[in-house]
Amino acid sequence: MKSAVENLNPTRVRLTVEVPFEELKSSLDAAYKKINQQVTVPGFRKGKVPARVIDQRFGRGAVLEEAVNDALPKLYQSAVEEGELNPLGQPEVDITELKDNELLAFTAEVDVRPEIEIPDYSGIEVTVDAVEVTDEDVDQAVEQLRERFASTSPVERAAAEGDVVKLDLEAKVDGEVLPDGVAKGIDYTIGSGELLEGIDDAVTGLEAGGTATFTSTLKGGSAAGQEAEVTVDVETVSARELPELDDDFAQLASQFDTIAELRDDSRKRLEQNKKYEQATEAQQKVLEELIELIEVPVPDKLLEDEINTRKHNLVNHQLGQMGMDLATYLQLQDKSEEDFDAELKEQAVKGIKTQFVLDELVSKEKLNVSQEELTEHLMRRAQSSGMSPDQFAQAVVEGGQVPMLVGEVARGKALALVVESVTVKDSNGEVVELDDEEEGAETVEAAETAETSGDTAEAPAAEQATEEKKEG
Known part of the structure; x- marks a missing residue:
């Protein structure tokens, strides 16, 4: 087999390959064997049809096609290795010549990894943010921990920011309730921004049993991106109570005995x-x-x-x-x-x-x-x-x-x-x-x-x- 590589551009090459017919012998044998297993010829047992009969009955062209299809991947791989190429993706193969008992010739165009020269990079200098932790950062971290240990208790008053309300929701688009537009018993903290836009204004000021309707653009579900009319019913209103920031809280929320140790660990x-x-x-x-x-x-x-x-x-x-x-x-x-x-x-x-x-x-x-x-x-x-x-x-x-x-x-x-x-x-x-x-x-x-x-x-x-x- 002879092969040559032509660089079409920095990332694409064309391989030209010529294969003497004798190198296709194993693929030809495999082709006859495969066709033998697939055909039935009167007078011959399955799998025992002579090659000359297959040529006569089904045509030499069918055998050559099967043999070439079998040989091409191996021939292409050999040419890639000979050319020391790093191909990317599948090649575009074109058979340029096929002479029975003489020659198979084909070309293969394929993308290759470009040759890259790594320069001296030791002169690179970058600037990043300094590591600085302020007292305010620590306060915020401790406050977030405190929020996790908050308790709630029902109240008989209008809902306000920071309260936890239990809600039922129903969303309609063009007057029709959405298949996935009903939700019941959702706990929501007013002001958290974790639900629909506009819901904070809708539920603020409502007491248990209150109802409100507002419009909001849906961000997910079957009507994502559409404006919906949302009805919200408030089942209960509960006030959140935060624990005192003292040593008792440190022992409750961590393995530390004092709030000072907890703050040091947070820092x-x-x-x-x-x-x-x-x-x-x-x-x-x-x-x-x-x-x-x-x-x-x-x-x-x-x-x-x-x-x-x-x-x-x-x-x-x-x-x-x-x-x-x-x-x-x-x-x-x-x-x-x-x-x-x-x-x-x-x-x-x-x-x-x-x-x-x-x-x-x-x-x-x-x-x-x-x-x-x-x-x-x-x-x-x-x-x-x-x-x-x-x-x-x-x-x-x-x-x-x-x-x-x-x-x-x-x-x-x-x-x-x-x-x-x-x-x-x-x-x-x-x-x-x-x-x-x-x-x-x-x-x-x-x-x-x-x-x-x-x-x-x-x-x-x-x-x-x-x-x-x-x-x-």
Whole structure:
């Protein structure tokens, strides 16, 4: 077999392959055997029809077609390996010559990973928010904890902000009650903003047994995006009572004996959370700076497929679960379809470029992924998917997505190497030293986020596999 590679552009090649006919012998034998099992010829036992009879009865062309279909994938793969190519997606194959007992010739056009040169990135410098926890931050954290331990008691008065009301709701569109527009016995805290827009004004001032009607734009369900007339009945009104912020509360709400110890612990937790956020911000900014340094051509077909995959996942999985279509989503987001498509393309380009650059770093630095690193990453992904680790692992294996997970971890390690080599300062001008423990998991997540601002070229398949597993 002879093969040659022609570069059509930085991301697409044409393979020209010529195969002497003798190299098709095994595929021809397989073709005769397959046809033998499928046909019946009087005078011959099934599977024992001679080749010359098959040629006479069914035509040599049918045999050649079967043989070529069998041989092409193997011949293409051999040409890819000989040319040391990294193909992306399926090739477009064209048989240019087929001479019986002489020659098979074909061309295959396919997208390939572009050659990327990683420049010196040690000069990158980014600025992130400083880790600062104020007394007001601590007050807010303790107050949120206090809210969780609030008690309620029925009152015989008009409802006011902060009260908990038990409600029955009925929503109508064009005078018709919606199939999913009735809800009973809902507990709602006035002012929380957790229900329909306009409900706070409607129920404020009502006593138990009171009724009000208001209009609101529905954000989900069968009539998402439409304006509905909502009737609300107040069953009960209850006042919320917050516990005193004293040592007794500290002992009730935590393992600490005093409120001072509880506040100290809250401050430490807030500092840790802000360090986590700071590390994520640093990694995202470093990654953005790195991508800006490098010229990364994006294959047109890969970009088209990536955009379609992201759109499919949004419409059929995310919005589908919310009972919403794309038109309603765009209306709620106040976006035109053109704006949406432009955003989707921008995210897809960023994701593809990120993956190409980090994969090149993985190759250049010869980074490997240990079983322990893969297991830790799988556990995190399982947690975010809402599945058990065993369920998630099974879905990933069945979907053939293990290499995708390995790639995510490897790209995270590549990003970690870059972050270690650059300068990160906070908004106070101080150099930030990221903890190794924080950096490990975060860089994987930072790389994923950049790739998946809607999901990478590979990631949606994994998400879809786990979605299907949950639905199944």
